[in-house]
Amino acid sequence: MSLLERLNQDMKQAMRNKDKQTLSVIRMVKASLQNESIKLGNDELSEEQELTVLTRELKQRKDSLHEFKEAGRDDLVENLNNEINVLQVYMPEQLSNEELETIVLQTIEEVNATSKQEMGKVMGALMPKVKGKADGTEVNKLVQKHLS
Template sequence: MSLLERLNNDMKQAMKNKEKDKLSVVRMIKASVQNETIKLGHDLSEEDELTVLSRELKQRKDSLHEFEKAGREDLVEKIRIELTFVELYMPKQLSEEELSEIVKSTISEVGANSKAEMGKVMAAIMPKVKGKADGSLVNKLVQQHLS
């Protein structure tokens, strides 16, 4: 089942169950997917869908950080709820141990041995873990292993 079909089914179910928060988030994700389809001019591949979902997740995490900094607890709670619904559509996230193993193997594949080669390592890792790991965590682990 494609992401769009899943979103349509979840949207119908949220309407029936009168789940306003879920309905709102599903509609936003669906709009983003449809906009990306129009922008690219063809149906989205799984990778394209993952890109859209990652973008939606990142936007909400950034908003959450800003609202927490500003002390807007009313908006913090709303964004946390939205985050839980967006995460339902994301693939299972890698644990820190699994991610660490991928980082180690990629560093040896690339042959990097200093922080100066961090960009090369990140460029090799990110396609492997796309949508399955947070970029800031990957960055932190790469820095640890290269130091």
């Protein structure tokens, strides 16, 4: 089942359950997917493109969450946490720290990186492997740790 089909089914269920929060998030994601499709000029997005849109939506909410926490806006923090939980249902299963570390070490070895100056080369080879399965900032920290 494609992401769009799954979103449509979940949207109908949210309507039946009168779950306005979930319904709102699903509609936002569907709109983002549709906008991306129009931007790229495709009728349908590939799984990778859908994942890119989902990841972008999740990252935006996490960034906002951080800002709201710093500003002491607890009313908005709870709302964003709920939105993040809804979005994470559609994300692929995240890699464990051990799995991620293994992939980082393998990639460093593959590109023969030895210093932090080669971090861009490592990240360029690594990110497609872990796309949607690991947070970019965590990946970045691990790469820096192993290249120092």
